[in-house]
Amino acid sequence: MTVNTTVTVRVPAKVNLQLAVGPGREDGFHDLVNVFHAVSLFDEVTVKDAYPRRQSPLVTLTAGGELGSHLARVPLDESNLAARAALSVARESGRGRPVDIHLEKNIPVAGGMAGGSADAAAALVACDRLWGCGLSRERLLESAARLGSDVAFGLVGATAVGTGRGEILEPMSSPGRYRWVFALSKRGLSTADVFGEYDRLRPDAPAPRADPALEKALAEGDAVALGRSLSNDLEPAALSLLPELERTLAAGRGAGALGALVSGSGPTCAFLVGGDEDSSVVAEREAAVVAALRGTGLCEQVVAADGDVPGATVL
Numbered sequence: 001m002t003v004n005t006t007v008t009v010r011v012p013a014k015v016n017l018q019l020a021v022g023p024g025r026e027d028g029f030h031d032l033v034n035v036f037h038a039v040s041l042f043d044e045v046t047v048k049d050a051y052p053r054r055q056s057p058l059v060t061l062t063a064g065g066e067l068g069s070h071l072a073r074v075p076l077d078e079s080n081l082a083a084r085a086a087l088s089v090a091r092e093s094g095r096g097r098p099v100d101i102h103l104e105k106n107i108p109v110a111g112g113m114a115g116g117s118a119d120a121a122a123a124l125v126a127c128d129r130l131w132g133c134g135l136s137r138e139r140l141l142e143s144a145a146r147l148g149s150d151v152a153f154g155l156v157g158a159t160a161v162g163t164g165r166g167e168i169l170e171p172m173s174s175p176g177r178y179r180w181v182f183a184l185s186k187r188g189l190s191t192a193d194v195f196g197e198y199d200r201l202r203p204d205a206p207a208p209r210a211d212p213a214l215e216k217a218l219a220e221g222d223a224v225a226l227g228r229s230l231s232n233d234l235e236p237a238a239l240s241l242l243p244e245l246e247r248t249l250a251a252g253r254g255a256g257a258l259g260a261l262v263s264g265s266g267p268t269c270a271f272l273v274g275g276d277e278d279s280s281v282v283a284e285r286e287a288a289v290v291a292a293l294r295g296t297g298l299c300e301q302v303v304a305a306d307g308d309v310p311g312a313t314v315l
């Protein structure tokens, strides 16, 4: 029998196509309608049996990647969501043994693209495989939901709508392929601060509702209609905390993006630059948007990606 001593899992970032946010609940969460769309900006999570062998700790962590200043924001202790995921598989299965986890990061950190949640989803899959636990899909999804609202989507990928606090997921019909440009900010925004600002700005927030125009655009693979339907209730709060994002959004829109929004709690800004149309038209639009964003001098990096893509995948 072959025994795995290393497992690598690739996991995508998400952009929210719609993020409708209800009023704060008694438990501190908000009811959401959260349309997740997985894009081809990937983290790779490698889980290896610790060598030389040790009894503890169960997990050590390292991180690398080309993310500039973002990398310094990745915690390398047990608060890291990938470490918490490994501990949860060990608890659930009773089969945990010491591992070294390496995170190769391409997903912006504290950028509203669920990088930490993606790493947690990848670590769940990798530890389950390395330790031969054979946890069912349902159990992995339950562990994911316990770890955080966005973790289950990292397992599922593609395009899906999350309700409740975002963790109750339903796949959505989305046959189209879309091209995106992302402007990574030099600063991070804390998700908790953005929700706090949202509560201050919108004490009267109504219950969140799905947007039928967005569903139709996705089902028809209509990039122009999708661009018009993108929406994020958290955007005013993110702009209030980081006003320079207005200039980033305006630069991409002015250069011809089909739609633009702050991704999740920000500060990453997402620009839809095309769908299943003539690829030279999309490439030209992409180049114009990338140049305009770089020209602002506000972005740490500007990167392009495709959506949608599958969730956590063993390599």
Ligand code: ATP
Residues within 6 Å of the ligand: 073, 074, 075, 079, 080, 081, 082, 103, 108, 109, 110, 111, 112, 113, 114, 115, 116, 117, 119, 120, 150, 189, 191, 264, 265, 266
């Ligand atoms: P979301 O979109 O889910 O709100 P985000 O994309 O804004 O999240 P993350 O990159 O997930 O933000 O990071 C948020 C915080 O979580 C970071 O500032 C960091 O302290 C912590 N964190 C924990 N685990 C990780 C991880 N594996 N990668 C990055 N950050 C992590």
